[in-house]
């Protein structure tokens with residue numbers, strides 16, 4: 001069964017054709033030209049659409065029926081960078097591939113296992129319940145792949161593993177996995193919370209946001225645009241949202257932006273680690289987690305309090321343990337393979 005996986009991230013649209021039976025990638029592209037990509041495939045039976053926010057109701061992969069489409073529309077304003085892209089792609093691909101089964105795969109599904117203490121914001125019940133104000137968590141397909149792949153590399157069943165995972169890419173979030181399940185994560189109600197990102201701020205004092213609005217410094221839309229597009233590595237450095245540019249630039253501004261990024265990733269990892277009774281491994285994934293050894297080194301090397309240390313290998317030829325032999329807690333670097341998890345989940349949903 002050939003599955004077209006569609007992954008609209010904040011900074012790119014990634015397309016893969018995956019043969020589900022053996023998880024082989026038959027073709028891939030990072031392009032907005034979905035129609036040329038689809039046209040060049042001989043057969044596509046299923047389309048797996050990554051849906052960043054499933055809202056309160058979409059908690060597993062499901063076919064994109066009209067009632068599911070209505071629920072996606074309800075979740076639109078919760079992830080304004082992502083959900084509208086998925087809606088447009090669902091429309092476009094339903095026209096291009098009318099005979100394929102279209103499955104929507106929520107990022108949030110992986111975090112359905114979050115215990116209620118980790119899901120809950122300390123807000124009045126009269127706000128929380130009618131408006132579903134809770135922590136959802138994102139990057140679920142990346143975390144579930146990382147869990148599966150780490151288990152292979154560590155020769156342990158995934159159901160036994162306790163992991164700290166850092167998905168560092170355009171969007172950045174961390175996850176604590178206990179016995180294979182998400183038990184805490186840094187993103188919450190929206191993909192703006194938690195770790196500092198490439199262009200997004202991550203968490204900042206809510207009192208500061210109130211002050212900016214109350215004092216008329218910024219309008220709601222200026223605030224939203226600034227927090228989503230002009231903050232993070234880009235906003236701090238004034239140079240680039242890409243860690244590769246910042247590392248090679250080497251200016252004081254670039255180094256400072258990277259140092260704040262590393263500090264905030266370490267803080268998020270340490271906070272989520274509090275939900276684990278032991279750490280079997282720290283896993284780096286996502287574009288930055290994979291291709292920026294300086295970042296992995298600075299993050300791991302600064303987590304001595306958790307028993308994690310640096311001295312990591314800088315080689316990235318294949319997914320591997322990158323900590324030195326004998327490290328108390330192994331550190332792994334894995335390429336993010338959301339497409340394999342999306343293909344697997346969609347193939348299971350149509351069976």
Ligand SMILES: Nc1ncnc2c1ncn2[C@@H]1O[C@H](COP(=O)(O)OP(=O)(O)O)[C@@H](O)[C@H]1O
Pocket residue numbers: 008009010011012013169170171198241242243244286287288291292
């Ligand atoms: N070291 C890096 N390697 C690759 N991409 C990076 C790196 N640092 C920052 N980026 C940015 O991350 C973006 C990828 O973002 P996006 O497509 O949203 O990916 P993801 O969906 O994985 O978050 C790219 O646009 C790039 O500018």
Ligand SMILES: CC(=O)OP(=O)(O)O
Pocket residue numbers: 008009010011052107138139169170171172191
């Ligand atoms: C949830 C999220 O931020 O996704 P991405 O990193 O793909 O933009």
Ligand SMILES: [Mg+2]
Pocket residue numbers: 008009010169
């Ligand atoms: Mg992504």
